[in-house]
Amino acid sequence: MTHAPGGDHLWRSGRIVPSAEATVHVRSVGHASVSAVFEGVNAYRDDSGGLNVFRLEEHLTRLADSVRLSHLTMSYTVDELCAATVELLRRNEVRDDVHIRPWAFVEGNPIEQMVPAGAGCEVVIDCWPFRSRLAEPVSRIAAVTSWRRVASESMPPRIKAFANYHNGRLGNIDAQSRGADWPIFLDDRGRVTESSGATIGLVRDGVFHTPGLDCGILEGVTRDTVLRLLRDELDVPVREHDLTRADLHLADEVMFIGTSAEVLPITVLDGTRAADGVIGPVTTALREEYAAVLRGRRPRYKHWLTPVWVAEPAGR
Ligand SMILES: Cc1ncc(COP(=O)(O)O)c(C=O)c1O
Known part of the structure; x- marks a missing residue:
């Protein structure tokens, strides 16, 4: 900067x-x-x-x-x-x-x-x-943490309160102690919720699945972006519903989604290869489309961009 x-x-x-x-x-x-x-x-x-x-x-x-x-x-x-x-x-x-x-x-x-x-x-x-990873073939290792996501009846993760990140940090430490980068939290009924700083998405048989907002997750802006791009640009059906740990393991593709994570594939889950250990076709297409929108190459989504500088000044 x-x-x-x-x-x-x-x-x-x-x-x-x-x-x-x-x-x-x-x-x-x-x-x-x-x-x-x-x-x-x-x-x-x-x-x-x-x-x-x-x-x-x-x-x-x-x-x-x-x-x-x-x-x-x-x-x-x-x-x-x-x-x-x-x-x-x-x-x-x-x-x-x-x-x-x-x-x-x-x-x-x-x-x-x-x-x-x-x-x-x-x-x-x-x-x-900020360093975007969208142009690099990077992936992350995830582990389901034994810490449960803080219940929305106690301290709603739906809002972005620093206090909620105490729960997130415990999950991070647990995941990292088992060689993973980031945790995936279940709730007290065993449903997949989110990571410490990202939404979870998966693809199975060509359909994109993500937990519904009613399971107490943060209402992710990237989640909303990704759902729209999948549906409207990539022709991938989307479903928002309860998911279990087994769904994560049976998925063809699993990913973290968020402002900092952007769209980040998970290739190892709970110490075993997830999604065959490779970055799948839906994840790849989504990352490309998301990058195109962020970089201003999609006029249809210009209303999502607030200009700071319109163009580089001459001579720079
Ligand atoms: C706990 C949690 N869930 C999900 C997200 C993703 O939200 P967004 O896409 O709005 O960045 C974040 C991002 O900061 C987060 O901290």
């Missing part, structure tokens, strides 16, 4: 500030995750050297939903936060693929973790370089 002269900046509650000056008191629990919520969004460079944020409005709408379900009060609209994101990327002179983290936490340095309903929040937007 290239930074503007004067160093890198972030957006904090209405102002762009040098990141070194964006501090909070060490005692503040508002900042320390108890009720903080966040988003993960990517911007991608297009073929003419422009930069576009992918599905920014959907991500910031989900942030607003997370704020609401956490019983916080945010004084910025989705439109204002979209404009703030673009302003930040321009100020930081970001020209290449970048990951953006908008987040909201209780303002005013509270020391009591049971912050009252309706507490106001600060919003910060930060960004750092």
Whole structure:
């Protein structure tokens, strides 16, 4: 990432500030995750050297939903936060693929973790370089973790609360202790839910399957993108329904899906070869189509792209 002269900046509650000056008191629990919520969004460079944020409005709408379900009060609209994101990327002179983290936490340095309903929040937007893997033949090793996904009746994974990632982290540690990259969580009834930072999808006999939103997973923006591309561009039937661990093992193709994961094939599952250990044809086609949309090569999906720079300035 290239930074503007004067160093890198972030957006904090209405102002762009040098990141070194964006501090909070060490005692503040508002900042320390108890009720903080966040988003993960990517911007991608297009073929003419422009930069576009992918599905920014959907991500910031989900942030607003997370704020609401956490019983916080945010004084910025989705439109204002979209404009703030673009302003930040321009100020930081970001020209290449970048990951953006908008987040909201209780303002005013509270020391009591049971912050009252309706507490106001600060919003910060930060960004750092992102490396897309869509053009590389990479795959991941997955393991079903013995930790269960936190129940939506207890702490809904449907919203993106930092606190939920304690469950995710335990799954990661468990999966990694067994030589895997990322976990797959079942719920308390043995249904497949999601990974610690991605949705799960599989293909069997030419049909794409993914857990329904009613099993308590995050309402993934990439999940929605992928379902539309499969149905409308790749002519692959899609089904959203309960899946079991056996379905994962019987699949022809299994994959992680998410903003950071993009579409990432799983070739080893629970220590055995998944999907014959190769990247399958639906996964390959989906990765290509997803990349084409992100890079601005599909006019039909231009409404998903928020331009930061329209084209590379002359002489760069
Ligand atoms: C737990 C979890 N599930 C699913 C996803 C995928 O969501 P999205 O596609 O909106 O990035 C993420 C992404 O951050 C996640 O953290």
